[in-house]
Amino acid sequence: MSTAPPAFAERRSWAWALLTFHCLINNINIETVWWGAKVTKLATTFIFLTLVYVYITICLRKICTIVDEDPGPVIFIPFVQFVPLLAAAKVSQWYLPVLFVPILNRVAFFIIMSKICAKLRRSGWLAVPALLPITNLFLLGHLAFSNPTSQV
DSSP: OOOSSOOGGGGOSHHHHHHHHHHHHTTOOHHHHHHHHHHHHHHHHHHHHHHHHHHHHHHHHHHHHHTTOOOGGGGGSTTTTHHHHHHHHTOOTTHHHHTTSTTHHHHHHHHHHHHHHHHTTOOGGGGGGGGSTTHHHHHHHHHHHSOTTOOO
16 A cells, blocks of 8 residues: 555545645645645544444443443443343343354344333334444434433
8 A cells, every 4th residue: 555645646636736736835845744634534533433432332331221231341341342231131142243243243233222122111113223334323322312211
């Protein structure tokens, strides 16, 4: 993978033209700007993924607490944080390795979320967003922060 600035074909955007013009006028090395952009992109991605991890952890902890299951400190360990959720859903611990198999993980997460919805006295259909990549984050937030006694 190349670490140099983009090739000529990739430099045809207005943003690249403005950046080059800015560097020429202010006597700035374009390589420095290019590396700065890469570091900024990497830092932004790291911060975003860290925030998503914290959000998921808070939601899982809150869901476990609502269904009277103590999550303990295990909830903060990546990949193992689903063990308290499995205990809260009253499913086998064998679901944990299934959560790492590409297609089966969606089905297993759907089953786990439908059992959590049943424990929260919600409709099982509320677990359908667990099948889709981004909507499962909204499902976790809804189950964690909405009124647990309301019917959907």
